Amino acid sequence: MGRSRKFSFGLGITAVVLVLGALAWFLVAIFEGEMPSASLEPSPQYINGPQEFEVRVADSKSGLKSLKVEVLQEGRKVSIFTKKFPYRGLLNKQGSHEFDKKITLDPSTLDLGQGGIKVVLEVRDYSRRNGGDGNLTVLEKKMVVDTIPPSIRPVSRMNYITVGGCGFIVYRASLDTVESGVYVDDLFFPGYKAGKGYGETAYVCYFTVPYYVKKRPRLHLWGKDRAGNESKAGFYYRIRKKRFRTERINITDRFLKKVLPYFSSYKFQPGLTNVEKFLVINRELRKENGHAFYMMRGKTTPEQLWKGTWLRLKNSATMARFGDHRIYYYKGKKIDEQTHLGVDLASLANSKVQAANNGKVIFAGRMGIYGLTVVIDHGQGLASIYSHLGEIMVKEGDLVSKGQVIGVTDQTGLAAGDHLHFGVMVNGIFVNPVEWWDSHWIKDNIIRKLKMLKRTKS
């Protein structure tokens, strides 16, 4: 008897504990305090046109109740997207409740003005918290609407360029411009800041119509602003054709015996004859060296470092010109063709080599077929190259002044005799150096245009 009473009493307590437990669980469940998660990607600083975003929301307990996406600009509120979700019940076993949506923000269809906006995302869940409103997550993202392209206009009126030579233009662009320059067909030459005035920035740009172009290219100015808006502008230019010479070069066994030891560290395939080794050097190594020179454009200083006419090796004769089309023969048979990308100057053996103008040494060392080489950056993409040297008297990073001795001539690399191979690069592309030794050319094509910039400065 007593046993059964005790038993039923125990059963009663268990029932109460169970009921209270269930109630507690129920209350904890319906008043859960876990916030829904929300994300909006990407997060651009600027939008310049229709921009797609991915909205992702989720709730792991009571489930999603509502989602709202709005855009706010100067007190104006534009609804982009709203959604109400059906209640999934207290005992949902479907796990986390997730929802993804792609939305597009188009400043023109939403009639947004230029300037700051706020994208606001509000998501609630089915918790009974907050007076039954549920847990609320608010995500705010600030961005700037900028759909107006930068303005860009040439200052110099007429621009002459000889194929393989250097072109130069001065132009102005609106202050929001972050990148600009000249396009020669698809080839881009960056412009460099050269002053401010009239709420604009003045720029200079050196470019070339490369020696290798076959068809007459199209040139235009181009600019991009902080938001990614782009503009193009035309300018007047004349391209003068240039006839390059053809030169016949006989490769002799004696020459091969003389130059090949310099390339002993080059990894040739086994079993190559001397003339085959020469072809590897003249093609592959030449190409590698050309690429190394091209990459040096990234080391340029944004300011003009040079001044006045450039120096030419003293008391020297021109042995080969820029753009010479060289045809190589071995035992009377044509074996190769290459373009000569500098001017070869010969004087006495081991002549002193001077820096052609003020600048900064961006390379000093061995450079394949060019032998011991010094490269001087003159700023804004302009550089000079001195090759086949026997000795180098400067090191990378040195600032040099016009006339400073940087080395002596010799015949290191792929050279038949003591001479200086002098080259000029514009944004990593070789151009004809002779223009830079010509004070009239510099005055007409560069100084005169730089003066126009000063005249229009406020």
Ligand SMILES: [Zn+2]
């Ligand atoms: Zn040369």
